[in-house]
Amino acid sequence: MSAFILTMAAVATQIAATSPGTATPTTPPAATAAPAATAAPAAAATPAPAPAATTTPVATTAPIATTAPVAVAPAPPVADAAPPPPSGPVESRFDVRLDLDTVWYTKQSFDFFASHDASVVPGISVGYAVFHAAPISLVPELGFSANSEDASGLFGGALSHTSIASKNVYAGLSARWDLLSILDVAARISGGASFVHAEVEPNISSAGTLKDDGTSPFMTLGGGFTVHTPAGTFQNRTGGFRSVLTGLAVEGGYVLAGSVDLTPSPSGDQGRIKTTYQSIGHLDRSGPYIKTSLTVRF
């Protein structure tokens, strides 16, 4: 995971340097401010060249030039002249999250695979703000999460072990509203599919472990808030990383998912007589959730 974070940080640096919405004066304006006659208006039009005016010889703009032609040499660039850091709102378009979803499967069917109702599902998602009109952003996202649960000794040991694993892919859309410089709230809707793999291991059976796979479409509807670092927290001297924000997001909502009918059966040779395995029922996949995320925006 750390390697991933480092990689993402590098990408963030690169994107910050070229991001169209960031006020990052990266080139000293002195070289372009050399034409004397236009220097002053230019400095007034854009804040960036202002420091250059302090290094330009006064003589080049003095009215006495009208009495004697003076050879005007270009002003040498001043390398150590640091611009003041930019201020004001930032526009972080990318949103990368590490999620930890806790879903409460309150229906009894989940008890077949776990001794508790709450299932923790780690995941990752990436979003990009396609629309930004302060203070509102619309952020489509793509995400992936996975988890597994298991149980042992069910029905007095008749079932030695049961397990269920799910992989979830989804696409979502968040509407974000920047309330404060360190706080925003969001509403999110997403939809996707869970790919479920269930296993049942009877205590006594000539068939061995029984398995079944199923797919469950789902959608979520939730809302929450993100507490994040103020704009420019990670800004360097050159104004880089100004758009980088990190934060902690908490979201609550409900997963509305299709149930998965499970008919576990062995995967190997089934013998000479046709064997039918009966369905153990359908696994309910809906329930309320809380999503806790570490988020990085840039």
Add this chain to the structure above:
Amino acid sequence: MNRTTFVGSLLALLVAGCGSRSPRFDVSPKLLDPVAVDDHVVFVDTGRAEARLLDVSGSKAPSAPVVVPIVPDATDVEPRNGHADQLLLLCAGQRDVEGVVPEDPGLVLLGADGKSTTWRYDSAFDRMVQSEDGRFAFLFFDPTNVTSDILKNPNEVAVIDLDAKNGKPALKTLRSLGQSPQAVAFSDKPVSIAGSERSLAVVLLNKDFAVVDLSHLERSEYTVELTKPGASTVSAAQVLFSTEETPPKIYIRAAGSDDVFVVSIEPQGSVSGADTTAAGDNDFALSFNQFGTGTGAAPSDLALFDDGGKTRLLVAGPGNGTAIVVDADTGDTTSVTLPAPASQIHLYTGPKPSDATPAQRALLYTPGGQSVVFLDLAGFGTESNRAGNPELLTLSAPYAKLQVLDDDTVMLLNQSNGLSLLKLGDRSLSPITGPNLVNAVPDLTVGKLWLSPVGDRLGYLDLSNFHPNEVRLDAPIEHLVPVPSQSKSNPKILVTHPSSIGSLTVLDANDPANLAHAYTVDDYLFQGTLQGASR
């Protein structure tokens, strides 16, 4: 709300939110032996208090069982007499223990269609006997079960009229001289008493027996003392009703006595001279007689036969190697010494090699012995048949069991291996060699003898031509269950396999070797378990 209260409430909410597994996922299935009813096989799960009915009538596997909740702790399951589509389940209920909801005991009548009727009572009876026609169920305490720590009255019984709508169990305590019920026998047909038809039951007590009028349970029962005070114990062991006689009679064999006992059932007030017993407001009385069968006869079996319009009693007396015929009306007793002692009686009507005329005859045999004796019963003790013309037939090996196949054929299953087929008319034997067949299951509807299997092979003997065969299945066999089909579909033979989730194979009983007609069903014990189909 102070801070501590707030934090506590929050923690409580979190704990509640985490949830825990439903207790039903921890209950272990405990299965009684599977039973067939109509086209279904029924698995009674005493642990989860449910019965699962699988319809195996079709040519394909059933998609799901019908799950019927029943009273907890079923201890006995029997097909209902005279009703091929119903089962009776005797259930002890749930005793009041911490953490479990108590539930009264009950008798459940379960139909093949999944419908059930439950009769509740508050004594956990553990023995059940049905009347021949399946109308009455007689419940009592198993006298051999002395391990229970539940306070109980061993003479308390319950009688349930299963045909009565909204009927309730009739509970009563039998009068006895310190004895408790051991067994119950019902009249196989209604007994005519003073112009009305009655169903009677004889309850065998240790040293006594009681006669109960099932048609008038509110009336007191008769209790008859078999053992005189100070004498050695005489306990009733076998009861035969003779409802065609006038007056109707009850014949009783007793262990510990060389006598047989005959009880005449006569309308109240019509009895004269005999030793009679009357009780309560009954409208009939009992006339009690006993007949000696010979010193040391030790009667072991009784059979009633018709001899020229008169009902007579045949008694097997293996103690002195005799057979005795008793005429209860005249008191005449005729005894004949057999060429070999015999303890059991099989009556039949048919010819014999020297006489093609069908007549009433008997085959007397002794499980564990190596011979059988034929006896002519028509006119027994008369000039024409003074001693029954006993005829001995010796087998090649000792047999353990006799199984009737048809009117003319019986099968003697050898104690060791194989069997012998005995044609009664020809008095001829045909040996069949093979494995031990003592536990073989005859299925006369398809003319097969299913072998008690070991391993994964189901053996069978075609009784039409006595051709042996076998079919190999995919898994070892645990139980064998013939399914008597009432529908137009082919009858099935069903075997279960060792499995904690349930596994069975259904074969065409007419053509078991054709595996294309067979199918296996797995996981029926947990079908629908995610949704809690059981309760």
